[in-house]
Structure formats: structure tokens, C-alpha cells
Amino acid sequence: xxxxxxxxxxxxxxxxxxxxxxxxxxxxxxxxxxxxxxxxxxxxxxxxxxxxxxxxxxxxxxxxxxxxxxxxxxxxxxxxxxxxxxxxxxxxxxxxxxxxxxxxxxxxxxxxxxxxxxxxxxxxxxxxxxxxxxxxxxxxxxxxxxxxxxxxxxxxxxxxxxxxxxxxxxxx
Amino acid sequence: xxxxxxxxxxxxxxxxxxxxxxxxxxxxxxxxxxxxxxxxxxxxxxxxxxxxxxxxxxxxxxxxxxxxxxxxxxxxxxxxxxxxxxxxxxxxxxxxxxxxxxxxxxxxxxxxxxxxxxxxxxxxxxxxxxxxxxxxxxxxxxxxxxxxxxxxxxxxxxxxxx
Numbered sequence: 001x002x003x004x005x006x007x008x009x010x011x012x013x014x015x016x017x018x019x020x021x022x023x024x025x026x027x028x029x030x031x032x033x034x035x036x037x038x039x040x041x042x043x044x045x046x047x048x049x050x051x052x053x054x055x056x057x058x059x060x061x062x063x064x065x066x067x068x069x070x071x072x073x074x075x076x077x078x079x080x081x082x083x084x085x086x087x088x089x090x091x092x093x094x095x096x097x098x099x100x101x102x103x104x105x106x107x108x109x110x111x112x113x114x115x116x117x118x119x120x121x122x123x124x125x126x127x128x129x130x131x132x133x134x135x136x137x138x139x140x141x142x143x144x145x146x147x148x149x150x151x152x153x154x155x156x157x158x159x160x161x162x163x164x165x166x167x168x169x170x171x172x
Numbered sequence: 173x174x175x176x177x178x179x180x181x182x183x184x185x186x187x188x189x190x191x192x193x194x195x196x197x198x199x200x201x202x203x204x205x206x207x208x209x210x211x212x213x214x215x216x217x218x219x220x221x222x223x224x225x226x227x228x229x230x231x232x233x234x235x236x237x238x239x240x241x242x243x244x245x246x247x248x249x250x251x252x253x254x255x256x257x258x259x260x261x262x263x264x265x266x267x268x269x270x271x272x273x274x275x276x277x278x279x280x281x282x283x284x285x286x287x288x289x290x291x292x293x294x295x296x297x298x299x300x301x302x303x304x305x306x307x308x309x310x311x312x313x314x315x316x317x318x319x320x321x322x323x324x325x326x327x328x329x330x331x332x333x334x
Binding site for chain 2: 031034035036038042044045056057063064065067068071074099102103104106107108110112137162169
């Protein structure tokens with residue numbers, strides 16, 4: 001196989017759902033307000049229960065937090081293997097032999113609001129892998145992964161699509 | 173823009189070409205790490221200077237993706253008020269925002285239209301820049317109430333077309 005050719009197992013992985021995950025915990029206000037504090041988001045939907053009741057029919061999470069709810073704990077008792085969020089991204093980085101890989105683009109689509117107490121699940125779909133590209137960071141490949149998030153009622157709450165670049169830096 | 177005023181804007185008052193006031197944020201290492209941890213992102217390029225510079229090849233640790241999404245969401249809700257409801261955000265990161273940068277977010281309305289369900293939408297373009305250099309561009313689709321009685325958050329099922 002030439003370096004430019006995409007391995008067959010990677011070609012076969014395109015279009016399939018990988019790593020169906022269930023959130024480790026329910027959506028809760030502590031994380032909501034921690035993120036709001038980090039970006040100084042004073043939207044009363046996330047700080048004032050009466051406004052949340054009036055506008056959204058009860059407290060919700062900021063829409064952009066979709067990925068937060070499926071990220072695994074950094075450590076958990078009894079867990080031996082390292083679990084990474086967007087594991088498929090790291091699998092591709094390793095399988096394609098890139099020392100580093102970053103996210104270069106993101107598209108979020110928001111459907112049903114995520115409510116406090118919801119328990120989300122998601123699957124990772126590999127949408128595409130590019131040919132070799134020359135970028136300013138080095139030579140590598142772009143790949144696109146779509147996360148599709150559902151609540152415990154199986155309602156679609158959003159999709160989160162990442163465009164990623166795996167690359168090898170070129171000698172200075 | 174001082175942010176967080178949260179007066180409610182109506183779709184009928186929004187015009188294509190209308191500019192939104194800029195928001196400026198001084199980015200420190202704390203800013204970067206705070207956002208990474210708040211979004212539960214433990215990847216080393218968002219908290220480990222040596223990894224970021226030696227392995228990632230970036231100037232320093234840098235803002236992660238969901239942190240940037242949260243900044244854009246905050247910017248839009250500061251402008252729209254709480255009944256503004258985001259349908260979609262698409263952004264591309266062209267360079268990294270690092271400690272020591274003064275980040276600016278500015279935006280304008282590209283288009284205003286109602287969909288077949290009667291929802292009032294704005295197509296908005298946002299730019300995150302540092303010292304005049306575009307770092308991340310975001311295209312957002314934002315629903316605003318048509319009038320004082322309307323509330324996009326009440327739309328469900330087929331009535332919500334993000």
C-alpha cells in the first residue's frame with residue numbers, strides 16, 4: 001500500500017456507527033453554570049428558574065454543551081482502558097500514523113432542548129476521510145465525524161459534526 | 173458590547189446588514205484551562221504548554237472547540253435576549269487563540285427570512301479575531317420571536333426546522 005492510499009479497514013469504516021455511548025451522568029446545573037461562568041454567559045435561562053420556566057418550560061442546558069454530556073470521566077473506578085471522547089478521532093490518528101490531530105471545523109444543529117435530568121446517548125459516524133493534503137501544519141488527511149445525540153426518550157437533541165486534521169509536522 | 177443586557181430583540185426589527193456590537197475578551201492561561209475543564213476536554217494541548225508547543229506545533233495552549241462554541245452562543249444570546257433560539261452553528265478555525273491574545277467577536281446579520289412554518293430566522297456571520305486577524309469564522313442560524321407574544325422555544329417537531 002502506498003502512503004497516499006487509504007487503508008481498506010478505514011474505507012470500510014466510512015458510513016458506519018462506531019462507539020455508541022451512554023452518558024456517565026445526567027445533565028445537571030453545576031456543569032451548566034460552570035461553563036456559563038467560564039464564558040461569562042449571564043443568560044437568565046441558566047441562572048433564573050422563573051425565566052427558564054417562562055421561556056423554555058423549565059431549566060435547560062446551553063445548546064453548545066452537547067458534547068460535554070458524552071465526554072467520559074477522566075478516571076473511573078475499575079476502568080482499566082483509557083476512554084477518550086470522540087474515540088473514533090483518536091483511532092484514526094493512530095491507525096493512519098499521525099503524531100497529532102486537531103479539530104479544524106465544527107457544525108452543531110440543535111433540535112429538542114437538552115433539559116436538566118436528561119440522560120443523553122450518542123453514536124459516532126465516520127462520514128469521510130480525504131486524500132493526503134499539504135497544510136500549513138504539515139502533510140496529513142482530513143476526516144469528518146458526526147455525533148448524533150438523543151435523550152432518554154430517543155428524541156434527537158442535536159448533531160455535532162467535526163472536521164479533523166491528522167498531520168505530521170515537516171522538519172524545520 | 174458589555175454583554176448580558178438581555179433585552180429581547182424581535183425578528184421584525186432585524187435587518188440584513190445590521191452589525192452587532194463587538195465583544196472583547198483578554199485571554200489568559202486561566203481562560204483557556206477554565207474553558208477546557210468546563211467542557212470536560214482534558215486533551216493536553218488545552219492545558220500543557222510544552223505539549224502544545226512541541227507536539228501540536230502551536231504558539232501555546234489554545235481555546236478548544238466547545239469553548240469557542242460556548243463563546244459564540246454567549247455572544248448571540250447577549251445580543252438576542254433569552255427567547256432567541258439557536259438552530260445551527262457552523263464554524264471553521266483558521267488559527268489558534270492563545271494566552272496573551274485579546275480576542276474580539278463581532279457579527280452581522282446576513283439574511284432575515286421566515287420559513288414555511290412561520291418561524292423568523294436570521295442568518296448571522298460571526299468573526300472571532302485577534303489583532304485584526306481572523307481566527308474563527310462562524311455562520312449561525314438564529315430564530316427570534318416575531319412579536320412580543322411569540323416564542324421560538326415553544327416550537328416542537330416539524331414546527332422547528334433548524
